[in-house]
Amino acid sequence: MVTIISTMETQVSNGPSGTSLPNGPIISTNGSTDDSKTNLIVNYLPQNMTQEEFKSLFGSIGEIESCKLVRDKITGQSLGYGFVNYVDPNDADKAINTLNGLKLQTKTIKVSYARPSSASIRDANLYVSGLPKTMSQKDMEQLFSQYGRIITSRILVDQVTGISRGVGFIRFDKRNEAEEAIKGLNGQKPLGAAEPITVKFANNPSQKTGQALLTQLYQTAARRYTGPLHHQTQRFRFSPITIDSMT
Template sequence: MPFNQNNDTALTNLIVNYLPQNLTDKELFSIFVTIGPVESCRVMRDNKTGYSYGFGFVNFSRQEDATKAINQLNGLEVQNKRLKVSYARPSGEDIKDTNLYITNLPRTITEDQLEDLFGKFGRIVQKNILKDKITGLPRGVAFVRYDRKSEAAQAVTEMNGYVPEGCLEPLVVKIAEEHGKQKAAYYAGWHAGYTQSRGSGSSSQKKSGVIPTVVVPAGPRGTVPTVRAGVPTRIPAYSAPGVYSQVRANPNGFGGAVRQDKSHYRYNPVGPANAGYNVGGGYY
């Protein structure tokens, strides 16, 4: 059941990287709505802990605003980070497994040298040379991210076992574990005090630091009904099962709402009362 990525979302939908850890959907919205009307936006989070993965999506109503957002907001400093704003691509196999984990690199490795070694297999989108936290010295470990899976795959084939000039050991090159981040997010969320509620009582979402909650028709006993993937519920937004948080006047004067959705919060600038909300997109 692919998301209905019909028509032209390719030109309105942006991916925003390097979000500050604590940035909320609402805050993301408030940054991008300065450019123009935003259809929807969300920060991607770990399901269980709510810990932010540090990136999110913003879908504009108009193509020209998406372009403008890239031009004006890319590189914007937000808290301790610089946002990276670019077009999102339709999800698919070709953009998965694009990240390399490389060990046995010379300790003297530089980013330029990494580029020389790995740049020939495709466009390198991101490089990270790991350093020891205490000494600051290179660990001989790096991540290199390509645009496409095929590029990463070829790099593994060609570079795993390769011995760079003046090096004694062969490089170890593999595709980075994808679920390492899930675990990390889980722990991070845990340690961030996610289960600080000492009382065992409340059954509702006791998420720290998340927008004040108003509960709208939830399931029996106040539980949050499970949304079954693949079942395209055509339930009107307002009566859809789930928990809504009313947001009072945001800085831009719109009403809005955050809908809990698989324990993600998605900011919708229009709000659940609006009948035209999320038309065509569906909640899967």
């Protein structure tokens, strides 16, 4: 089981210079296969959540065989996602039903079954530049949602002013959805844009600035969540009794 989690982490760490992409893989499904009845992927975790807090949250559901909060290999910053492998498949199912949609700080976490990567779901992360400075993350998702199921998105902002840099990332559920978004939006001018936007795969080797932008993203996220998490830990460190009362 531990091997499954380790393998999946390697498969999705295919960003520029071998660095995992923002917000993690998001290779997930609402169903499970024989190899993934106990393995979960958790997205949208607070950037300053620790490994211990992550384990405490999901350990309150049932016995965990292993868990991993994924961090950037270079900066050490959390990428906002992790994997949990339960001993009992029933506990994995209970974790989804109980913790999916739980609000932690400013995040609403997503808990779903993890699945091995395949050609149809790998490399579905897009890099977008030239976005209007007034475009919000929600606006960007609305623009791209016509091409498929969006798993996560992020707009880079100036770490001092908080103003958008006009650069963002969109991850689709499947690669073919990302390809359609490139065909439909690359070179187009969305509402409010002065120039056409550029849409391409985020792990394109020719994207020389990708690593610098990702590093900046992690640093910005770290500064944004500099406050201690401990004063909010009671919000997600549930006892089994509390968990049972929620289901």
